Amino acid sequence: MFWLTFLSWYSYAQQDLAGHSAYVDAAFQKQAYEKAESWVATLDTFHATSTNDSLQFARVYSVAGNAMYARQAYQNSIEYFNLGINYCPQSVEQGYNLGAKLLFDRAFAEYELDLIEKSLNTTTAAFELINKAENPDLELKADIYQDLAYGNRVLGFYDRAEFYLDETSALIDQHFPDDLERQIGNRYARLLLSTKRVDAKAVETALAELEAFTQSHQTGKYGQVRLASATSLTGDFYLNNLKTSKDSLRDIAFAKAHLSKAIALSKDEFKSTEVQAKFNLAKANYYLKEYHNAIELYQILLEETQPSDRRRPFFSAGLVLSYSGLGQKQEMVLSFRSVMTDIHEGDEKLEPDFSNMVYSKHPYHADLIMKIAQESKKAFPDEVEVNALAKNATTAALKQFKASYRDTEYSDLLVTYYNKILKALLSDLNDDNDSEKISSILIDIEDIENRLMWSGFVTNSQSASTKFKDSLLRVNRRMLLEADSLKKKGQELEAKRILDIVRLQRKKLPQQEKLLQETINESLNLDGIAQNHTTPFLRYKIIDQDIYVFYLNLGKIGFEKLSGLTLKQLEKHLQATSRPNGSLLNLLDSKLLMPSIFKTEIPEQIIIIPDGILHHLAFESLLYRDSYLVNFTVIGYLPNPLC
Known part of the structure; x- marks a missing residue:
């Protein structure tokens, strides 16, 4: 019935830009993407003869971009947002708000493609545009401030991040004092910033303020899940900074207390948060060399999560490290192979030497493979089976990095991942007599070096x-x-x-x-x-x-x-x-x-x-x-x- 109604209307809509735009919007809402995209493509049959027409074009491309974003077609969404930005008039009030929205949405798509710095620059452009408006969309403005705080925090510009959090707080207090989700979100963001600054006192203060706010207001499930997540994050903060801790046993105890509380807060209600807290608690047990307790938690996590859960390779890797700590070789080997199977994206069963592995799109999997390869060799230095397994895994780590590294990315962390792999590989190759294998690996190394070098040159050219x-x-x-x-x-x-x-x-x-x-x-x-x-x-x-x-x-x-x-x-x-x-x-x-x-x-x-x-x-x-x-x-x- 839906399509009969719209098909009868479509002949009229062809003659009217507003009608055509509404039709496209309705098609996207019904998730009829192919039809909607084909009709978006016919927009060029119309001509923007006025400011209102330009705004209408921009709105249609905004709808199309967000629809593509929902489908995780991020590059396509960016193309639509760019078309909308090109049409959006920059000299009228509505254009400032709509242009800022298009830029803000494009920044999210760029972030999904790991273009973090570019995403921050786009959000900054949205910030500059919306500040030109006499009557800005205040909700959008608050969102932009919040995202600027996030982007600056991720890139390590902590003072700037704090500035934008302060701006967000002022805007929320003035215009949205009863918006509990915004109030909670801003407090949560302050806790995140404190963890990045490695300021334990500030972390605990931010957590206490968030807990007090959720208890004094009827924040419902949203408040509870944020509190559970923040409590888990605080526990993880102590674990991540053990290397610089003056009292590691005390900090592990702090971590375990927070993580146990996070599990209780999220029990049966917020499964994802509960899983993350259990994972962090398992890590705490591992650091205390309570390997049996760690193994029990990792096994529970593998039972409770779906095969598609991206965290599963890390759960299996936790088993590798724990079994290595106990000196249980066979259990360690089985868990090692489980890590590789979890990363493998092919339909065929993974070969013992990983030669048929279909690699994921995540560079951090390369670092994970290297970690378990190095730890297993350290635990069983004289075991031929373990050394062969680790050697094959190191080669796989290089191929994983090559497959997942995109030329658009560049960061010191990626270079660190790569250098770890390279160091281990060169050590292995010195003892290898297979010239064909060596040549293949060296060609992979050259490919990565060239792409990293070019990306680094583009990023840091001056x-x-x-x-x-x-x-x-x-x-x-x-x-x-x-x-x-x-x-x-x-x-x-x-x-x-x-x-x-x-x-x-x-x-x-x-x-x-x-x-x-x-x-x-x-x-x-x-x-x-x-x-x-x-x-x-x-x-x-x-x-x-x-x-x-x-x-x-x-x-x-x-x-x-x-x-x-x-x-x-x-x-x-x-x-x-x-x-x-x-x-x-x-x-x-x-x-x-x-x-x-x-x-x-x-x-x-x-x-x-x-x-x-x-x-x-x-x-x-x-x-x-x-x-x-x-x-x-x-x-x-x-x-x-x-x-």
């Missing part, structure tokens, strides 16, 4: 570029100053040696620029360049005190650990050459920093991607065949924003 240029200019300037000093001392020959290096560097700059331009044009696909060009690439990686060099040369990919040079030795060398009276003539032998394939013959051109303090080393000045490397090759550099 600082990375400046850091790189400054380091090279500093080395160059030191060489000129050293040459001048030697001249004054009458050491003309030594001064000439240094000036020769500088002149050769400058002479080869045009070749370097051409070489780097070709590289950039290939979008940093270094593996592809190595197969299609004769120019080798050397990517240096500093992990703890060791220096590794990865090379791509004529389609071949490999890596070596530099055995003749440690990080401490390199730091000592660079410190010596950077002192006002230090000599740059105490130069390093190129053999210490070149892979073995180049120790007998240096190619005509090399692209170098330094890491860390290697940005401060002039590779041209390395000794080679009783001369300098710059006499034998053109060296191009790519800055590494990851360091």
